[in-house]
Each structure stands twice: as structure tokens, then as C-alpha cells.
Amino acid sequence: MAGQPKRKPEGAYHHPDLEQALVGAAIKTISEQGIEGLTLRDIGSQLGVSRTAIYRHFADKSALLARVALEGFRIFRRALRLAVDKARIAGADPIEEMGVAYIAFAQANQSHYQTMFSGECGSWHLHPELVSEAEGAFDVLLSTIKEEQAAARISAAHDPTKLADIIWAGVHGLATLGLVGQLFAYDGSSAQLQELGRLQGRILLAGLRSEGKF
């Protein structure tokens, strides 16, 4: 093995868009092996590139994962926005539809979802773009809650940010536990998890509509 030329032939040097290719390979690997199964060496060789080439494009492994998470939050924000808009047009409840959309997003984009919330890319605060994009997604929920309060469709007795946290946490818990199989009334089907999300949303909304103090 020592005498042969190990370097690549001339033409193959510059990868057309290595940066995006790295992100794509990471997403693919995470969906196949889970996020803890992702190694830089593996995605390097998947792309026919040295295992250190990545450092030309990302500071480290965490930065690559942060990029995947960032992309996830963008998709996520659009999905929430779309759910609200469709609910408004259809006369459906926008908060309930966001809950279902949250779970559908998590199911359809498991690689992104794992990366966003597994903590594998370190604290969000290490990557400021991540914080602001996450806030953007949260704001879709928060502003909708404020609108619903203003229209007196849900109780205005509580801080909307607290309500947003509570709703977010509920659906996040369902998605997280559902995806790893830690839910007991759940056989693994996508439809059933979304149904649980819908029921949770309806119970919360019924509570938020009730006049009784709580």
C-alpha cells in the first residue's frame, strides 16, 4: 500500500458544492444510523473526500450539526406558518392544526428533528443563528396565541408566552416520546401519533376556553 499514489486524480479535486453535500450526507446518515451513529470519517468517505476536508467548510462536527438543525428550524417554521394559514382559510382551529403539523414535521424530518433537540450540537447558545431561527418558529405559535386571545377565542387570563411554552412542551413531548417508542397507547403508526396530538390540542383548547378559574 505504501508505493501507490493515494491522492485523487486531478479532475476530482474540487467538489461542486461540498458544503451542501456534507449537510445532505449528514442528514442521510442520521436517518439511517441515528445521530449518535454519525461520524465525520463516514460522511467523508461517502462523498469520496478526505475525512478532514470538512474542516474547510465547518469549524467542527458541532457546527455541521448546527447547520442541519438550522435547516430543520427553517422547514419547521414554514410548516407551522402554513398550518396556521390553512386553518384560517378552512375555519379550523389554528392552534390545533399547528400541533398536528408539529408532529407531522417531526415524523417526516426525523433527522432534522433529532439534530434540533438531541443536544448533540451542544447548547443552542453556541450557535446564535440557531437561537434566532428557533425563536422565529416559536413566534409563529406565540403570535397565533395572542391573536386567539385578542379575538376572545381562548382565555386572556394568562401570559401568552407561558401558554405557548405549555402547548409547545406538550406536543414536543408527544413527538419525542413517540419517535423513540416510549408512549404506551401507541403502536408506531404515524396517523395514531397525530391523532394523539389532535386530542391533546383539543383538551388544552377546551381548558383554555373554559370560564372556570384554574
Added chain:
Amino acid sequence: MAGQPKRKPEGAYHHPDLEQALVGAAIKTISEQGIEGLTLRDIGSQLGVSRTAIYRHFADKSALLARVALEGFRIFRRALRLAVDKARIAGADPIEEMGVAYIAFAQANQSHYQTMFSGECGSWHLHPELVSEAEGAFDVLLSTIKEEQAAARISAAHDPTKLADIIWAGVHGLATLGLVGQLFAYDGSSAQLQELGRLQGRILLAGLRSEGKF
């Protein structure tokens, strides 16, 4: 370094209870460094023991973590049981008190909580004792829901297992997001997170008491 005796002196050979000491060192390390910062080499040297001594007591790293998780579920189950019993005596709502107890447990036992839910010890199903202990904890919630339904204090219109999943997911989401600082209306204080848990519980219960269809 080569000529000196590296082995331990006679008397120090048999650790009094290495197995439990390993568990304790793991918990301590996780609380200081987080679960991803735990290495077998480190806890070995903490206990003044070879880094391979652990394999006399646990099949592998995952098995050690599963033991920590198992211990966590036992503490957790007792905490839930106690919360229900105290609520019954005090005339408080048992489901609401369980929610607060869930969050208090997560805060007071962060090492256990991380280990139970981080997935670092692999799927629960790799460790059957873990599954049955988790089911035991879940059953405290489930049986309480059934009792509340039987007493007509909450709606009996829905499958109690689904309701248990929904409540569990809600409080689990709050605890998880709160512990890693991904909640927006939350400054990091224990009391505030418990307050959010209480509010979430009250909203869900108000929804479950309401007669309107949802």
C-alpha cells in the same frame, strides 16, 4: 515507568461494594459533566480501580447506564405514588400534584432523569427490567386517571391510556425543555418551572372536566 510495580498493594484489591460504587460514581459524574461526558476510564480512576474492572459487574457501559436509569425509575415511581397519596389526603387534585412531582423529580435528580430519557443506554427494550419499572411508574398515573374517571371528576369519554400518554408527554416536554434551557418564558428557577407544570395541569384538567365535545 517500566520497572516500578504498578499493581495495587494487597489490601486494596477487593473493593467493598464496587458495583454500587460504580453506580454512584456514574451519577456523580453525570451531574457534573452531563451524560455525554461520562467515560468508563474516568469513573474507574475516580474509584482507584482499573478501567476494565467494571466488566466484572456490568456487561458494558450501556448496562451501567441502564442500572442508573432503573434506580431513577424506582425513585420516580415512589415520588409519584407519594404525590397521589398526599393529594388524596389534602383534598388536592392528584393529577395536578403528580405533574408538579414529575418536574420536581427531574430537577432534583437530573443525572437519573438524563439517563432515563437521553437514549444513551440504548432502547429501553434492550433492558427488560427497565421496561417493567417504567411501566410501573406509568401505571401510577394510569390508575389515578381511571379512578378520577370512575368518580366522574374527569371525562370518561376517552381511553385512559391515551389520556395518560397526553399528560405524561406534556409534563415530560416541560421538564426536558426546561432542564436544557429551551423554554422561552422560563428564567431557570426551579419554582417557575414547577409553576408552569401546575398551570399546564390545570389547563388540561379544565379541558377534561368540560362537558363540551372536543
Added chain:
DNA sequence: ACCTGAACACCGTTCAAGT
């Protein structure tokens, strides 16, 4: 500018050997 291979400081795990 971009990519490479060798090297470094880590991991978990196995295993023949010691007491």
C-alpha cells in the same frame, strides 16, 4: 484556495496474565 495523509489524544472493549 482547497485537499491530503500522518499524527495526536482520546474512546469502549477484549483478553491473556497475574494474585
Added chain:
DNA sequence: ACCTGAACACCGTTCAAGT
């Protein structure tokens, strides 16, 4: 029975060197 150190097959990351 219990524990050890050496060895193995992995990691992420750094860096001087190549084109």
C-alpha cells in the same frame, strides 16, 4: 473470583505538506 495492563479498533481534531 477478582483485577490488571497491553492491545485493538475506533473516534474528532490539528497541522505541515502537496496541488
